Amino acid sequence: MNKFSKLAQYGIFLAFALICLVLALSTPKFFTVSNLLIIGNQVSINALLAFGVTFVIITGGIDLSLGSMVAVTGVAAASFAHPDTYPLIVPLLVGLGAGSAMGAFNGLVITQSKVPPFIVTLGTMTIGRGLALILSKGRPVSNLSDEFNFIGGGNIAGIPFPIVILLIAFAVCSVVLNKTILGRYMYAVGGNEPAARASGIRVSRVKMWVYTICGLLSALGGILLTSRITTGQPNAGAGFELDAIAAAIIGGTSTSGGTGTMTGTLIGALLIGVISNSLDLLNVTSYYQQVVMGVIIIGAVVLDGVGKKD
Amino acid sequence: MNKFSKLAQYGIFLAFALICLVLALSTPKFFTVSNLLIIGNQVSINALLAFGVTFVIITGGIDLSLGSMVAVTGVAAASFAHPDTYPLIVPLLVGLGAGSAMGAFNGLVITQSKVPPFIVTLGTMTIGRGLALILSKGRPVSNLSDEFNFIGGGNIAGIPFPIVILLIAFAVCSVVLNKTILGRYMYAVGGNEPAARASGIRVSRVKMWVYTICGLLSALGGILLTSRITTGQPNAGAGFELDAIAAAIIGGTSTSGGTGTMTGTLIGALLIGVISNSLDLLNVTSYYQQVVMGVIIIGAVVLDGVGKKD
Amino acid sequence: MSDYILRVKEISKSFSGVKALDNIHFDLKKGEVHALMGENGAGKSTFMKILIGLVAPDSGEVLLEGENLIGSNVNDTLKKGISMIHQEILIIPELTVAQNIFLGREREVSGKNGLLSGWLNDSEINRQAAALLDKMGVNIAPKAKMKHLSVAQMQMVEIAKAISNNAKVIIMDEPTSAISDKEVGTLFQIIRDLKAQGVSIIYISHKMDEIFQVSDTITVLRDGKYIGTKSAAELDQNALIAMMVGREIDQMFPEATQVFGQELLSVKNLGRAGKFSNISFNVKSGEILGLAGLMGAGRTEIARAIFGLDPWDEGEISIKQSPLRARTPREAIDRGIGYVSEDRKGLGFIPRMSVKDNITLSSMNNHRKGGLINTHSEQSVTEKMIADLKIKTAGTGQHVTYLSGGNQQKVVIGKVLLASPEIIILDEPTRGVDVGAKFEIYKLIRSLADQGMAIIMISSELPEILGLSDRILVLSKGKQTALLSKAEATQELIMRYAVA
Amino acid sequence: NQSSNKESGEGGGDKLVIGATMLSMQNEFIVNVSDAMEAKAREMGVELITVDAERSALKQVEQVESFIGQGVDAIIMNPCEVEASSPAVKLAMDAKIPIINVNSETSAKPTAFVGSDDTESARIAMKYIAEKLGGKGNVLMMHGFMGQAAQIRRDNGAKEILKANPGLKLLAEQTGEWDRAKGMSLTENWIQSYGDKINAIFAQNDEMGMGAVKALEAAGLKGKVLVVSVDAIPDALQAVRKGTLDATVFQNAKEQGGKAIETAVKAAKKEAFEKEVLIPFQLVDKGNVERFLK
Ligand SMILES: Nc1ncnc2c1ncn2[C@@H]1O[C@H](COP(=O)(O)OP(=O)(O)OP(=O)(O)O)[C@@H](O)[C@H]1O
Ligand SMILES: Nc1ncnc2c1ncn2[C@@H]1O[C@H](COP(=O)(O)OP(=O)(O)OP(=O)(O)O)[C@@H](O)[C@H]1O
Ligand SMILES: [Mg+2]
Numbered sequence A, B: 001m002n003k004f005s006k007l008a009q010y011g012i013f014l015a016f017a018l019i020c021l022v023l024a025l026s027t028p029k030f031f032t033v034s035n036l037l038i039i040g041n042q043v044s045i046n047a048l049l050a051f052g053v054t055f056v057i058i059t060g061g062i063d064l065s066l067g068s069m070v071a072v073t074g075v076a077a078a079s080f081a082h083p084d085t086y087p088l089i090v091p092l093l094v095g096l097g098a099g100s101a102m103g104a105f106n107g108l109v110i111t112q113s114k115v116p117p118f119i120v121t122l123g124t125m126t127i128g129r130g131l132a133l134i135l136s137k138g139r140p141v142s143n144l145s146d147e148f149n150f151i152g153g154g155n156i157a158g159i160p161f162p163i164v165i166l167l168i169a170f171a172v173c174s175v176v177l178n179k180t181i182l183g184r185y186m187y188a189v190g191g192n193e194p195a196a197r198a199s200g201i202r203v204s205r206v207k208m209w210v211y212t213i214c215g216l217l218s219a220l221g222g223i224l225l226t227s228r229i230t231t232g233q234p235n236a237g238a239g240f241e242l243d244a245i246a247a248a249i250i251g252g253t254s255t256s257g258g259t260g261t262m263t264g265t266l267i268g269a270l271l272i273g274v275i276s277n278s279l280d281l282l283n284v285t286s287y288y289q290q291v292v293m294g295v296i297i298i299g300a301v302v303l304d305g306v307g308k309k310d
Numbered sequence C: 001m002s003d004y005i006l007r008v009k010e011i012s013k014s015f016s017g018v019k020a021l022d023n024i025h026f027d028l029k030k031g032e033v034h035a036l037m038g039e040n041g042a043g044k045s046t047f048m049k050i051l052i053g054l055v056a057p058d059s060g061e062v063l064l065e066g067e068n069l070i071g072s073n074v075n076d077t078l079k080k081g082i083s084m085i086h087q088e089i090l091i092i093p094e095l096t097v098a099q100n101i102f103l104g105r106e107r108e109v110s111g112k113n114g115l116l117s118g119w120l121n122d123s124e125i126n127r128q129a130a131a132l133l134d135k136m137g138v139n140i141a142p143k144a145k146m147k148h149l150s151v152a153q154m155q156m157v158e159i160a161k162a163i164s165n166n167a168k169v170i171i172m173d174e175p176t177s178a179i180s181d182k183e184v185g186t187l188f189q190i191i192r193d194l195k196a197q198g199v200s201i202i203y204i205s206h207k208m209d210e211i212f213q214v215s216d217t218i219t220v221l222r223d224g225k226y227i228g229t230k231s232a233a234e235l236d237q238n239a240l241i242a243m244m245v246g247r248e249i250d251q252m253f254p255e256a257t258q259v260f261g262q263e264l265l266s267v268k269n270l271g272r273a274g275k276f277s278n279i280s281f282n283v284k285s286g287e288i289l290g291l292a293g294l295m296g297a298g299r300t301e302i303a304r305a306i307f308g309l310d311p312w313d314e315g316e317i318s319i320k321q322s323p324l325r326a327r328t329p330r331e332a333i334d335r336g337i338g339y340v341s342e343d344r345k346g347l348g349f350i351p352r353m354s355v356k357d358n359i360t361l362s363s364m365n366n367h368r369k370g371g372l373i374n375t376h377s378e379q380s381v382t383e384k385m386i387a388d389l390k391i392k393t394a395g396t397g398q399h400v401t402y403l404s405g406g407n408q409q410k411v412v413i414g415k416v417l418l419a420s421p422e423i424i425i426l427d428e429p430t431r432g433v434d435v436g437a438k439f440e441i442y443k444l445i446r447s448l449a450d451q452g453m454a455i456i457m458i459s460s461e462l463p464e465i466l467g468l469s470d471r472i473l474v475l476s477k478g479k480q481t482a483l484l485s486k487a488e489a490t491q492e493l494i495m496r497y498a499v500a
Numbered sequence D: 001n002q003s004s005n006k007e008s009g010e011g012g013g014d015k016l017v018i019g020a021t022m023l024s025m026q027n028e029f030i031v032n033v034s035d036a037m038e039a040k041a042r043e044m045g046v047e048l049i050t051v052d053a054e055r056s057a058l059k060q061v062e063q064v065e066s067f068i069g070q071g072v073d074a075i076i077m078n079p080c081e082v083e084a085s086s087p088a089v090k091l092a093m094d095a096k097i098p099i100i101n102v103n104s105e106t107s108a109k110p111t112a113f114v115g116s117d118d119t120e121s122a123r124i125a126m127k128y129i130a131e132k133l134g135g136k137g138n139v140l141m142m143h144g145f146m147g148q149a150a151q152i153r154r155d156n157g158a159k160e161i162l163k164a165n166p167g168l169k170l171l172a173e174q175t176g177e178w179d180r181a182k183g184m185s186l187t188e189n190w191i192q193s194y195g196d197k198i199n200a201i202f203a204q205n206d207e208m209g210m211g212a213v214k215a216l217e218a219a220g221l222k223g224k225v226l227v228v229s230v231d232a233i234p235d236a237l238q239a240v241r242k243g244t245l246d247a248t249v250f251q252n253a254k255e256q257g258g259k260a261i262e263t264a265v266k267a268a269k270k271e272a273f274e275k276e277v278l279i280p281f282q283l284v285d286k287g288n289v290e291r292f293l294k
């Protein structure tokens, strides 16, 4: 990342800081440790999905099946997480495996057919939802082991475990994107696919990776959600894809591919989380919550744009 | 449209024909006049929205607020459609006016700020949903006049009125796209925006038109829906945007802009409608319906791609 | 005084603090061809975009027949009688040739008013386009989709578009960079006709011979500054180059050493349906093989096939006697082939990536450190390449999109070199590159050959082919018509085989 | 004329065909109703075609249209909306096909109704809260999807009781969109805002109620706050037994589904049937929960 694009991120960062300031002034409850931890906790799932979709969008693709992958992986993991059945590692591997497999399936269809990612992942979004319902027979999978429930509900030294996972995932994703060859190739593929190919990059392989990683992160989100609500819900995650994509784009990832950062996406996710937390704190009537939410999101990105102008 | 692009459409057309053939063979109920009219009727709303979003996508944009516009315009129209209050023209104008205004708002924000259409319309999607709830105080607006209910429920010589509206809208949209300068400019803006600008095309003006038309067609869809279910439903239309976008893309409109036809979109909408109708006819269990639906949509577009290869 | 149609005073423009234009003056007479010269990045295109209203200057004045144009948008300036052929091809790929030519002017063509003024009249557009192309002597179908044209054909359509506007001033920003001699001839005839009608033309090109063929007056810019204006008759090539680069270049082409080593690449009976057939040649270590031919002869297609970008149907390609198998760019690179495409923007670089990231893109395996990227080695390799190739950039982190054309080309060459190729295919390597940089690139090509690489150079500039090649393969309509040695090759002979 | 049109099963051509459109097959309670219908249909030897309206009244109307087009013998509708699903009833009545509403009502009068009144469930829940708090305290209410029939009716029922108990103060009300995770987040945020002031939470369904319980447990407030919700899904029953959820309101899915099929078959065969089968709600708390656990 060079100086110019770092500067470009200040825009949304400033917008975010401004909103936090306004909130801190309007309700003293906002800037308490316990509330900040709650926000972190609430943001974690969306942030994980947003990290995944950031990779995808950087390569010029899109993934609408995130929410369904959350449901399938959650149900699949829950089915193996009843107390006194399997050790904890089994549901985790099942969930992460299911997510990676679905992601890889997306990647395979996208690279092998000429079907646009929008349609492929819209298709797998529907398929995934059906699978989750079939797997669970339409009923929540409950009665999960305590260890499993710790993932989403436990603390480490007072820090909720989801926040710990979020921070680790953020670090890993940032490294993958900025410090590995795969990450470099993602930018190249999204920036100019024919040129990337002509530079010797195996474009299909990069795309396979990207959708698989996205599936893996969705699975992590699915496991976290399932553990947090101590049930595998077949209808969980509906609409999560839009929130995740929104976080990425608010954070400066361009839908035309080739640009984006994990820090931006994290700020995007935090922005959405902070707004929805504080609208509750301020007890804004739910109808108006939606209006305010929409206005603030557009407003923040407008502010971002103003910051970027030369 | 020259011969080549006509040929490219054969792909999806053939896929569509093939699916119809399979259906006709597997259930005799499929190819009955009454069932075809039912399908036409069912497809009409999605097709109207899909026409609107086709214009938008051709210019390289996207509109996620369609579903919310359906709700707002439906509630707005319904509020003026109680029996013995206003003449029929009033609710119609109110609905269409509200839709155009929301569309124009989208266009204004998109052209005046540097915010990507995805975020702007995601914002107005949320705002619109809130507005619909505020307008209706969260309750369905019912008790509508018979004339108003005729729009969605009546027949003309045995043909359901929604089909008549659909056909008229299709004709008008096709003409706008293919026979007017505005339509030409839409292709130009989506095909290469800097080139369009260098040719003296006022790009912002074209975009304003496109989002406004999309709002107008969403309003038409909203009025049709409201009239059909004889209620202005504040939560109506959720998820419609994805179906409409899917119809357009299945029909060959590329999300990167510059290509697309109304005929393709119509076939895309019919394809979705036919599949969902026949899955019910064949009594496929609802969970499996979703899986089958997803597979067929991806499959149809794969088939389309195969047809396109040179 | 009044015979000036366009007067420009004190134009300045900065991009994020960097001055691209500094206090530029420019006067254009009615009916003259005025050449604008300068190295890559001198500010020529930026200046022209200001005239047409695509870029707003920070200060200054543009007077068209006394009327100030500052603040006008493109739409206004087009209407007021300035039109422009842009350096980068600006077309709508999905529209037809005729639709592209009259884009933005449909209303004039349709001749309808009132309610019907928004209506298209495509039959009239097609008719007028056909007449126009016919009059220009260009054989392109008005109803063909733009995306199916070759770059050269696209360029001819852009020329047609600019002259169809009945403008008083036509700006031509490197109109000949993608077309061959025949079309250049056509263009020059058009320019002479326009001149006779009193149209003024601003002409930008890096091809020196063209400048002296067409221009009456020459203005030179250097590093965004106005250097001077002279009548073409006052100047010769060397004097002009000196004005542009601030020093003299005596010998354009470096001496050949002519000691060849083993055969590195051999192509046998290569064919691809509809594109080329029966192509056989080889290249040895230390040799430069020139590929000559007219536009559309199939040279690029052969290069793309060798590099694995396109499939081929028959024949064999071998590197040091062992055939290519995977037929992908990755394999080609791994086996030691490097390719510098003629389509710099489309295939050459990733615009929004830095110079460093672009230049190391094909050789990332050399910068692996325990699974991560070794940024230090990347940085030092990049700095060395910038120094070796004399790339003008604000730093290794600069986005390639902001470099001038010649420097973008050097970045692409740098990328190819870093993958340590033994065989390099250069497709129009000096297209859009200024004289100074051209000279650098020639020296570079020769020194690469001297280091033992085998070079295939495709070029539409015959002097370049003649000056640099050790052998010359001539193609015509997808068939190979001659393989000439340096000694026997002349411009006339090559042309004879090229039209065979 | 319709019997000739019918799909001929292995057993012969005279099997009755019933078409059923359900509010949402992603809702556990509705799935239970649907399963009960399926079981009953098998028992009575009728063919049942079940389709999912996915909470869309429009889709539901279209599905009923399709059923009519196919010439089914009777239709069972689990309405998405009071008003918006009404055109479906009219269409069926016009086509002279009996239509039975199950679980909830429409404003248009169907051939028969089997189910219970949603308003009542909220009344029962809120009354329980009023009783436990001794008519005095701060209450929070968690809504379902705004604008949906069930949300509106449960809102009405709860507000009625609140009005009758001026000592109960509605501190805040927000939507949790029927979702457990959303209910949990919302409760976390409420705890930040109101902390110790909260005396009771009424969640319009068990999913959100379970979310509220989780959040309260994590904040160490569960002992101090009363949580009551509606539906009696298995999770909620378990929670009531453990004492984490204070009460839920039982709606008899099995009974509703079975009775709906019975009524539909009778109506199709033109036998006598009850026009309104009301199946009462029952409050479930620690005292009687064992009866509801299988
Ligand atoms: N949008 C922009 N942002 C930043 N810098 C720019 C931009 N456009 C041009 N420049 C810079 O302005 C300078 C002049 O560029 P310009 O394209 O006018 O050169 P030119 O003389 O046309 O060169 P060439 O012969 O290579 O076409 C260059 O240094 C270029 O990098
Ligand atoms: N995308 C395309 N679609 C259709 N025809 C094409 C396409 N690209 C190139 N052609 C045609 O293929 C032929 C060979 O083109 P090619 O670019 O290989 O020629 P070339 O000898 O390299 O000429 P140039 O000097 O223009 O590079 C030309 O007739 C060209 O018009
Ligand atoms: Mg230039």
Ligand SMILES: [Mg+2]
Binding pocket: C299, C300, C301, C342, C427
């Ligand atoms: Mg070529």
